Amino acid sequence: MTELIPAPRAVTAAPGEVRLTARSRLHAGPGAEGAERWLRTALGQATGLPLREGREPDGTDGIALRVDGRLGPEAYRLVSDARGVLVEGGDAAGVFWGAQTLRQLLGPDAHRRAPVRRDRTWAVPHLTIEDAPRFRWRGLMLDVARHFMPKDGVLRYLDLMAAHKLNVFHFHLTDDQGWRVEIRRHPRLTEVGAWRARTKFGHRASPLWDEKPHGGHYTQDDIREIVAYAAERHITVVPEIDVPGHSQAAIAAYPELGNTDVVDTTALSVWDTWGVNPNVLAPTDNTLRFYEEVFEEVLDLFPSEFVHIGGDECPKEQWRSSPAVQARIAELGLADEDALQSWFVRHFDTWLSARGRRLIGWDEILEGGLADGAAVSSWRGYAGGTAAARAGHDVVMCPEQHVYLDHRQDGGPDEPVPIGWVRTLEDVYRFEPVPPELTPAQAAHVIGTQANVWTEAMEDAARVDYQVFPRLAAFAEVAWSSLPAPAERDFADFERRTVAHCARLDALGVAYRPPGGPRPWQRRPGVLGRPIEGPPPHR
Numbered sequence: 001m002t003e004l005i006p007a008p009r010a011v012t013a014a015p016g017e018v019r020l021t022a023r024s025r026l027h028a029g030p031g032a033e034g035a036e037r038w039l040r041t042a043l044g045q046a047t048g049l050p051l052r053e054g055r056e057p058d059g060t061d062g063i064a065l066r067v068d069g070r071l072g073p074e075a076y077r078l079v080s081d082a083r084g085v086l087v088e089g090g091d092a093a094g095v096f097w098g099a100q101t102l103r104q105l106l107g108p109d110a111h112r113r114a115p116v117r118r119d120r121t122w123a124v125p126h127l128t129i130e131d132a133p134r135f136r137w138r139g140l141m142l143d144v145a146r147h148f149m150p151k152d153g154v155l156r157y158l159d160l161m162a163a164h165k166l167n168v169f170h171f172h173l174t175d176d177q178g179w180r181v182e183i184r185r186h187p188r189l190t191e192v193g194a195w196r197a198r199t200k201f202g203h204r205a206s207p208l209w210d211e212k213p214h215g216g217h218y219t220q221d222d223i224r225e226i227v228a229y230a231a232e233r234h235i236t237v238v239p240e241i242d243v244p245g246h247s248q249a250a251i252a253a254y255p256e257l258g259n260t261d262v263v264d265t266t267a268l269s270v271w272d273t274w275g276v277n278p279n280v281l282a283p284t285d286n287t288l289r290f291y292e293e294v295f296e297e298v299l300d301l302f303p304s305e306f307v308h309i310g311g312d313e314c315p316k317e318q319w320r321s322s323p324a325v326q327a328r329i330a331e332l333g334l335a336d337e338d339a340l341q342s343w344f345v346r347h348f349d350t351w352l353s354a355r356g357r358r359l360i361g362w363d364e365i366l367e368g369g370l371a372d373g374a375a376v377s378s379w380r381g382y383a384g385g386t387a388a389a390r391a392g393h394d395v396v397m398c399p400e401q402h403v404y405l406d407h408r409q410d411g412g413p414d415e416p417v418p419i420g421w422v423r424t425l426e427d428v429y430r431f432e433p434v435p436p437e438l439t440p441a442q443a444a445h446v447i448g449t450q451a452n453v454w455t456e457a458m459e460d461a462a463r464v465d466y467q468v469f470p471r472l473a474a475f476a477e478v479a480w481s482s483l484p485a486p487a488e489r490d491f492a493d494f495e496r497r498t499v500a501h502c503a504r505l506d507a508l509g510v511a512y513r514p515p516g517g518p519r520p521w522q523r524r525p526g527v528l529g530r531p532i533e534g535p536p537p538h539r
Contacts, residue, residue, distance in 0.1 A: 137448025342368020
C-alpha cells in the first residue's frame with residue numbers, strides 16, 4: 001500500500017484485508033459505469049474472477065464504484081474495510097483513477113492479461129486513500145512521424161498512460177519524415193507522404209542507413225478508434241499538424257505547397273534523415289486553404305479543446321530568397337520573415353477560435369503575439385512558458401532539459417544511441433513544472449506538464465519503452481502528486497517504490513531500462529548518437 005505510483009495525497013492503514021473471491025461482486029452507481037466495464041475486464045482477465053454485477057454492495061468481499069461530486073474533478077476516495085472496497089470519485093474520471101489504484105493494490109499480477117496462478121489470493125489491505133491530481137494537463141507526447149507506431153502500439157500506450165494517471169495524449173502526426181493521418185480531400189498526403197525510401201540509423205551524423213522503406217498511417221476510422229479508446233480511459237487526444245515548418249512530407253505529396261520559385265519542389269521526397277529541414281510551406285492563399293481543409297477533417301476526428309499546430313523550427317532562408325514571399329510580406333505590411341511566421345500562426349489561431357477550438361503550439365509561436373485563447377507548449381526551457389503565463393496565456397511546461405525522454409538516461413558507454421543531456425530517473429523526479437518567479441495568479445496559467453518522446457533514434461516499440469520507462473513513472477508522480485520542493489523530495493522512497501512498480505511493468509510487458517543499465521539486446525553498439533556533456537541549463 002506504500003508502493004503506489006503516483007503517490008496519493010493521504011493513506012491511512014488499518015489491520016485486515018478484503019479478499020476477492022468467485023463470490024465477489026462489482027457494483028457501479030450512476031456515472032461509474034465506464035470504470036465498472038474497465039475494471040471488470042482488467043481484473044477479470046488477470047484474476048479469472050467473474051466479478052458479477054451486484055446491486056447495492058453487501059457482504060465483505062465486494063467492490064462498489066460511485067460518483068460523489070463533493071470530491072472535486074478527478075479526485076477519488078478508496079476505502080477498504082470490513083464492508084468491502086468502495087471507490088468514490090468526484091466525477092467519472094475520479095472513479096477511474098481510483099480503480100487504477102485498486103489494481104495496483106492487488107499486486108503486479110493484477111496487470112496481466114490472464115491468470116498465472118489459479119490458487120492465489122487476491123487481497124486489498126484495509127486502508128483509506130484520499131487523492132486528487134495537482135495538474136489538469138498530465139501529458140505524454142508521442143512522435144509517430146519519425147518512426148511510425150502501428151495502431152495497436154498506440155492503444156497500448158494509452159493503457160500505459162492510464163495506469164500512470166496521465167490524461168492528455170499529444171499525438172505528433174506530421175513532420176518532414178512522414179504524414180500519418182488520412183485526409184480524404186488530399187489523399188496524396190498518405191499515398192506519398194506516409195512513406196520514405198530509407199531511414200538514417202542513429203543521429204543524422206551517423207553513416208548508417210536502414211535501406212528498407214518505412215512508413216504507415218492511420219485511417220480516419222483508426223483515429224476514431226484511438227480517440228474513443230482514449231476517452232474510455234479519460235484521456236484527451238490532442239492532435240498536432242505541424243506548420244509552417246517540419247512540412248517536407250506534405251510538400252513531397254503536393255509540391256505546390258512549397259516555395260516553388262526558389263526550389264524544385266517536384267524533386268523533393270519524404271525526408272529520410274533528421275534535423276531542422278529548410279523546406280517550409282509557402283505563405284500563399286492556396287496553402288492556407290489547403291491546411292484549412294486538412295484542419296476541417298482533423299476537427300471532425302478529434303473533439304479536443306486544443307489543437308496543436310507546431311510552429312517551431314521554421315528556417316527562413318527560402319522565404320528570404322523567394323520573390324513571391326517578399327511580395328507577400330510587402331502586401332501584408334509585415335516587417336520581416338519572423339513577422340510572416342507570426343501572421344501564419346495567427347491565421348490558424350483565428351480560424352480555430354472561430355470554430356470553438358483553442359490553438360496550442362511550441363513556444364516559438366509567442367514571437368509576434370497570440371490571440372487571448374491560445375496556449376503554449378514551453379519546450380526551450382522555462383523562459384517561453386514564463387513569458388506566456390505573465391502575458392495571461394495558458395502554458396504546458398515540457399522543457400527539453402528536464403522531460404524530453406529521448407535524452408539519454410546515463411552517461412555510460414552502453415547507453416543506446418545517446419542523445420542529449422543525461423536525464424536520470426532522479427532528475428525527472430526532481431523536475432518542477434511551475435517557475436518560482438511566477439505570482440500565484442500567473443502560476444495558475446500553468447495548466448499542466450508533459451513529457452515528450454521524439455522518435456528519431458527509436459526504431460521500434462521496444463526502443464520507445466526503453467527511453468520512456470521507468471522515467472515516465474517519475475514524471476507521472478510530478479504531474480499528479482503534491483510533492484515538496486525538488487530538493488526536499490524523497491527520491492529514496494520513490495526509488496524503493498519503483499522496484500515494486502517495475503514488477504508491474506514486467507507484467508504489462510514493458511521493455512523498460514533496468515536500474516543497472518541496458519540489457520545486452522537493448523544496446524546499439526556502433527550507432528552514433530549526439531550526447532551533450534555537462535549539466536543542462538536550469539532555465
